[in-house]
Amino acid sequence: MLLDFDGTLVELAGRPDAVVIDPALKALIRRLAGTFRGRVALVSGRSIAQLEGFLGETLEGVALIGSHGAEIHIGPSRAAPVRPAALIEAEHAIRATFAGQEGVVVEVKTLGVAVHYRLAPEAEPAARRLVQSLVIDNGLAVQEGKMMIELRAAGHDKGSGIAALMAKSPFAGTVPVFVGDDVTDEAGFVAVAALGGFGVLVGAERATAARYRLRDVPAVRAWLEQPA
Numbered sequence: 001m002l003l004d005f006d007g008t009l010v011e012l013a014g015r016p017d018a019v020v021i022d023p024a025l026k027a028l029i030r031r032l033a034g035t036f037r038g039r040v041a042l043v044s045g046r047s048i049a050q051l052e053g054f055l056g057e058t059l060e061g062v063a064l065i066g067s068h069g070a071e072i073h074i075g076p077s078r079a080a081p082v083r084p085a086a087l088i089e090a091e092h093a094i095r096a097t098f099a100g101q102e103g104v105v106v107e108v109k110t111l112g113v114a115v116h117y118r119l120a121p122e123a124e125p126a127a128r129r130l131v132q133s134l135v136i137d138n139g140l141a142v143q144e145g146k147m148m149i150e151l152r153a154a155g156h157d158k159g160s161g162i163a164a165l166m167a168k169s170p171f172a173g174t175v176p177v178f179v180g181d182d183v184t185d186e187a188g189f190v191a192v193a194a195l196g197g198f199g200v201l202v203g204a205e206r207a208t209a210a211r212y213r214l215r216d217v218p219a220v221r222a223w224l225e226q227p228a
C-alpha cells in the first residue's frame, strides 16, 4: 500500500508547514503498517526529513520515498543522491525575486526549492518564468505541483522510486496499489500499473493513469479505515 501525503492523507493547507496531522491519522498509519506487515510506504514530494518531522515514531515499520522519488528508506537501508550545488544559487535567485512579496512562500527541501503561491495566486506567472529560467543543464528539473512550482534534483520521479522500492524486500513479489492526487503522482500510477497493480486518483476526474478514483481526503481515510 503506497500512499502520497499532501492532498491524499492530509488536507492541503495555505502554507507547507500548516498541514494538520491529527491523532487519527497516526493511528491509521500504525494500523496499516501492521495489516500489511511492513509493506506500506509514503511516497511524497516532501523530503524524508519533512515527513519524519511531521510523523516521527509513527513511521516505524513504514518505508519512505521522498523528494519525488529521489530518496528511499526501507528499514535501515537509505538511498539518496547528493544535493545539486545549483540549488543554492537557485534559492538565492528565488529569494531575491520574491523578497517582501506577501503570500509567496519559499520552501527549501533536501533536494529541491519550491515557490508556493497558494496565498498569492498573482505571483504564478513570475514564479513559473523564474523557475523555468533556472534550469540550464545544471542537474535540476522543474516539478509542477498544486499552486507551486519547484526546482528539484533531476533523474528521478515517483515512478522510479516505486520501481526501486518494489524490487526490495518486503515489497518484492507483491501487488502495488498507489493512492495520490497531484501531477507528480502520475509517474507513480504508471509504475504500479506496469508492476501489475493499480493507481487510485484522489480528487476530481481528469486524464490520469490511475484506474480508480476517490473523491477527497476523507474518502481516502474512510477507505483505508475499512477492515482488511
Ligand SMILES: O=P(O)(O)OC[C@H]1O[C@H](O[C@H]2O[C@H](CO)[C@@H](O)[C@H](O)[C@H]2O)[C@H](O)[C@@H](O)[C@@H]1O
Pocket (backbone or CB within 6 Å): 004, 005, 006, 007, 008, 011, 012, 013, 014, 015, 016, 017, 018, 019, 043, 044, 045, 046, 047, 107, 109, 114, 116, 118, 145, 146, 147, 148, 182, 184
Ligand atoms: O507528493 P506530496 O506528498 O503530495 O507532496 C507534494 C507537495 O506537497 C506540499 O505542497 C502542497 O501542500 C501544501 C500544504 O498543504 C500546499 O500549501 C501546497 O499548495 C501544495 O502544493 C509540499 O509543500 C511540497 O514540498 C510537496 O512537493
